[in-house]
Amino acid sequence: MVPALEKILAATKSMVFFGGAGVSTESGIPDFRSVDGLYHQKFKYPPETMLSHTFYETHTAEFFDFYRQKLIVHGAKPNAAHLRLAALEREGKCRAVVTQNIDGLHQAAGSKTVYELHGSTLRNYCTRCGKFFPVQFIEDAAGVGDGVPRCDECGGIVKPDVVLYEEGLDEETMENAVHAIRGADTLIVGGTSLAVYPAAGLLRYFRGENLVVINKQPTPADAMANLLIHAPIGRTLDPDAPIEV
Structure with a gap:
């Protein structure tokens, strides 16, 4: 103290x-900018790119693969x-x-x-109909098709309610x-x-x-x-x- x-x-x-x-x-x-942070790890693309709105739109499957690996956290208290x-x-x-x-x-x-x-990884919503889904839904999509989570009602992509690079704050x-x-x-x-x-x-x-x-x-x-x-x-x-x- x-x-x-x-x-x-x-x-x-x-x-x-x-x-x-x-x-x-x-x-x-882990944080983003420290020596052991996300930005100092080696990936196919820079993390800023993989967490951008453009990457989400153009490389959707890769975005969700990276998102599940690095942004969804298990067991944190x-x-x-x-x-x-x-x-x-x-x-x-x-x-x-x-x-x-x-x-x-x-x-x-x-x-x-x-x-x-x-935003929050705990909230996820269908970009077409607006239905909300828990984080487990994003994780479970990993083994289905291309790994892109899709709404079980309308088929729209379920996007995490997080602010990506290139997106404005609420x-x-x-x-x-x-x-x-x-x-x-x-x-x-x-x-x-x-x-x-x-x-x-x-x-x-x-x-x-x-x-x-x-x-x-x-x-x-x-x-x-x-x-x-x-x-x-x-x-x-x-x-x-x-x-x-």
Whole structure:
């Protein structure tokens, strides 16, 4: 635990958490940009290409093969960061979680107000009729025909409800995130390099008293932070962690 952070949390009345991939790495989900991340692995095409809308349209079977291998995660459980944020919401302190992650772990931990900027692997919908399907439906399609999941009612392609490269963020989700951040007295930014826009641009809407940045590597927001912590976010947010970070 970090006493300076606990002091801020004790005084806050309207905190918002803005997080990225680093929040889930302690749950065993690899990030994209670290040394061991997705972008440093070798594939037939760059990951940015394989996760683009164009690739989804033109190489649909290959897209789903890559998606199933690298973006659907099995057995991941919420870590101390997810659990602490859910507890802070129950206490009436955390107003919202704004996340770039697509794993659903904040909701699994118990957080109710979660704005998923990049969507979720847990939601999948037919691009023709709009019917929703669970993630298992995408997985089960791997052994059927070309591996492209198709709606069992109309035959349309079932697409993950995630924002691919070249696609815009959901307007309502962005508006809700902006509203929450603008009204917060404390903004905690954690587990994100702040390299992905437009999500990273949300920080400019913060007007509150305390900006806390928790990330193992430097970020563009470090110089603006009232409190800067270069440490794993789970251990930092865990009030019972035996080691002070």
